[in-house]
Amino acid sequence: MKFDSVIIGGGLSGMVAGITLQKAGQNTAIISTGQNALHFFSGSFESLKEPGQRILDLFAEAGVRLHYSPGLWLTPLGTFKESALSLEDIDLFPERKFARKVLIVNFLGYHDFFSSFLAEGLEKQGMSCRVRFLNLPELEKLEQSPSEMRSVQIARTMDRLWEKVVQEVRVLLKDEDAVVLPQVFGLQDTSVPGRIRQGIPARVIFAGTLPPSVPGIRTQILLKQRYQLLGGTYMMGDEVVRAHVHDGVVHSVATKNLDSHYLEAANFILSTGGYFSKGLISNPFQVYEPVFGLDVEYKEDRNQWYNPAFKEDQPYMHFGVKADENLRALQDGKPLQNLYVAGSVLGDTRPEFGTAAGQAIRTALHAADQILKK
Amino acid sequence: MKLQEYTESHHNFEECMKCTVCTAYCPVLQANPLYPGPKQAGPDGERLRLKDPYFFNQALKYCLNCKRCEVACPSGVNVADLIQSARIKYDHTPPKLRDRILASTDFMGKLARPFAPVVNGVTGLGVTKTVLDVTMKIDRHRTFPKYSGTSFEFWLKRRKKEQAAFPEQVAYFHGCYVNYNYPQLGKDLVKVLNALGVGVQLLDKEKCCGIALITNGMSAEARKHAIHNVAQLRQAVLDKGLKVVTTSSTCALTMRDEYPNLLGVDNADVRESLLLATRFIFEKLEKGATLKFKAGYHKKIAYHTPCHLEKMGWAIFSEKLLRMIPGVEFILLDSNCCGISGTYGFKKENYEVSQAIGEPLFAQIRSVNPDVVACDCETCKWQIEMSTGYTVMNPISILAEAIE
Secondary structure, eight states, rough: OOEEEEEEEOOHHHHHHHHHHHHHHHOOEEESSSSOGGGGGSSSSSSSOOOOOHHHHHHHHHTTOOOEOOOEEEEEEEEEEEEEEETTTSBBBBBSSSEEEEEEEEEEEEOOOHHHHHHHHHHHHTOOEEEEEEGGGGGGGHHHHHHGHHHHHHHHHHHHHHHHHHHHHHHHHOOOOOEEEEOOSSSSSSTTHHHHHHSSEEEEEOOOOOOSSSHHHHHHHHHHHHHHTTTTTEETTOOOEEEEETTTTEEEEETTTTOOEEEEEEEEEEEOOTTTTTSEEEOOSSSEEEETTTEOOOOOOOGGGGOTTTSSSOOGGGGGGGGGGTTTEETTTTTEEEEEEOOGTTSSOGGOOOOOHHHHHHHHHHHHHHHHHO | HHHHHHHHOOSOOOGGGOOOHHHHTTTTOOOOOOSHHHHHIIIHHHHHHHGGGGGOOOGGGOOOOOOOHHHTTTTTOOHHHHHHHHHHHOOOOOOOOHHHHHHHHHHHHHGGGGGGHHHHHHHHHHHHHHHHHIIIIOTTOOOOOOSSSOHHHHHHHHTTHHHSSSSEEEEEEHHHHHIIOOHHHHHHHHHHHHHEEEEEEOOOSOOOOHHHEEEHHHHHHHHHHHHHHHHHHHHIIIOOOOOOOEEHHHHHHHIHHHHHHHHTTOTTTTTTGGEEEHHHHHHHHHHOOOOOOOTTTTTEEEEEEOHHHHTTHHHHHHHHHHHTTTTEEEEEEEOOOOTTTTGGGGBBHHHHHHHHHHHHHHHHHHHHOOOOOOOOHHHHHHHHHHHHHOOOOOOHHHHHHHBO
C-alpha cells in the first residue's frame, strides 16, 4: 500500500504529525504497537514556555481544549511541578498555596487515588485538609472485583453519575474554599468536568490517579478520531518489523500483521517513544533503536547510565536517537534523506524543543513541516 | 525435569509491565463485574496458575476472545492467548449439550440443509424460541441464521468447468456460514473474482475452522479440524501453488493464528498464503487489475471493524476497497466490539452483557444512519441487524453489487 507519509508510532507525537500532514492534504498511515504514553498522561504539557496558537488550534479542532497559564500543577502525590499548558480540566496555579482550606474527596474502595499523600502535601503548604470518602451504591458493582476498580471503570459510570457526586460533595462541603477530586470525569462526555465545577460552590481541582489516565485516554480518543476524520489510516496493534533502506532513502516498511504486504511512502516519521514503548531498547551492552538501527546518543560506560539516588536526574533519560538540525535521523553518522524523528525516542537530546509532552508536540510539528516544505 | 512442567509458559506473560492499559479496552469488563479482567485473567493469573492449577478461575469463561486487550497492549503480551490457553489447559468441565450444538456449526448445517424450509420455519417461531430459551438456555431474543436449501459447494461444483477456464485460480475457504446459511456471499465473491480474471476452486474438503469449538471447551475436536484443514491448505498452496481466500475474518484469524498459538498445530508453511478476500482483491488492483463500476451507484456505508479483523490489522483492505467505489460515502465507525462474539451472545446467561457491550456501536450506527453497514464478519452481521434494524453487508457483496 502506498502513502505520502508513514508514521511509525501512534502516540501524542505521531498523531500530531499525522493530523498536520492530513490537514495539509497528504495521505498518511500511522502504525501503532498497542496503546501509548497518553495513557499515563498527567494532563499537563510540562515544557512549553510559550503558548503557540498553532498548538492550541490543532487541539481545539480535535475537541481538546487547552489553556495556557504558566504556573504549577498538582502532582498525584501532593507536590508541585512547573508547567505552562494544560488540558482544560487540569489547573495551573500561580503559587503553591492555592486555597485556605481543602476538602479532598475519594470513592470508598478506590485505591488508585492517594488522598492522604495529597493532604500531607497540601498541609505542608499551609492549607488545612479534610479527607472524605463517597460511598456510591452504583460503584459497589465495580467493587465485586477489587482489582478492577480502576480510573477508567469509574469514569465510565461517572459520565452518568456526576450529578450525584456534585450533590454529595455539596453536602460534605463546610467552609472549604477548594475541593480536590480524582481525575475520573469526562471520559466520553467532555463537558462533565466543567459542569461539576459549576455545581460546586468552591474551586474544584481534579488531581491525578494511578494509570490509566482518564484525561489522557480522552485526549487519545479525540486525537485519533480527528486523524481518522481527516482520512488518515490508523493501524492499531501492528508493529514495524523491518525497514527497506537503500542509499540513504527509506523505501518501505514491513509490519507484523501485513507480512509481505509492504507499506511504501515518500517520507517516514519515527515516533516510537522511549524505553517503555520500545522505541529505545537497552541491554547490558548498549542502548539501541530497533526499527532502523539508528545512531543513538548514550554513554559507553554502563555505570554512567543511572544515578543510584533514585529520585535524582537519571542520565539514561537523556539518551536518544541522533538527528540533524531538520530532525532527519542519523544512521552511521549520515542523515537518512526521508526519515524524521519526533517525540521521546529523541530522549532529552534536543532541549531546544523542550521535554516530555511538549517535546512530543514540537518535534512532531517540526518534522511535519520539513516534509511539507519538500 | 518435573519442575519445568509447572514453571514453563508458552506465552510471554512475564513481559507484562502491569500498566493496566488492557483493562481500559476490555469490552466485557465494562458490562460484567464477574469477569476479573484481562490483566488479572491473563498475565497475573498465569503466574499463579503455573504454581498451582488451583488458581484457575472459572470466570475466565466470560472472556469473549475479542483480542482487544492484545491490540491495546503496549508490551506485546498475548493476553487473549494466555486466557484461552488457560481455559484449554485447566478447564475440564464437559461442555453442555447446548454448547455442543452451538459449536458444531458444520454438523448442524449438514443436518439442517435438506430440511431448510422446515427448519427455518420452526426456528423462527416464537414458541420454538421460548422452548429453546427454557430448555437449552439459548436466549429467546436471538434469531437463528436461516439455512439455505442448496449449499454453496453444490452451486460451485456445478460451475467447475466454467471456473477452471479462468487463467488465474484461487481456492476459497467458504466456511460454514456461506455453505449452509448464506451462499449468496460466496456467489458474490465468485462474481468479483471472475471480473478480475480469477477462477474460484473449492478446497478438496474443508471442515469448520473450529473457533466455536475452541470457545465452547471442545479443543480436542477443534484440533482435529485444524489438522485436517492445514492438510487441505497444504494441498492447495504447496501442491497446486494457489492462494486461499476466505470471506470471514474469524475463519481467517482462527486458521492463521489460533491454530499455532492455541491448538499447537503448525501452519508456518501455508499461513502467508491464507488471505481475506478483500486483501487478495486489493493486492490485485494495486498491481494494475481493474474493476468496472456501475454508473450512478450511490450508497452511504458505515464500516464496522470486527474484533478479529482489528486484531489481524487487515480492516484497511476492506476500507480502501469500499472507498474506491465511485458514489460511496464512507464512514469509519469507532472500533468497538458488537458484543456477540460468535456463540457467546446466543447463550441466555450472556444476553444482557452482550447487548450492553454492543450499545455504543449501535448508538453510533443509529446516529450515522447509513444505507448499509459493512462488515467482514457474519456473527457481527446477525448482532447488528437484530439490535439496530440496519442491513449489514460483507464488503465483497457491496463490491459485487457495485460492479457491472
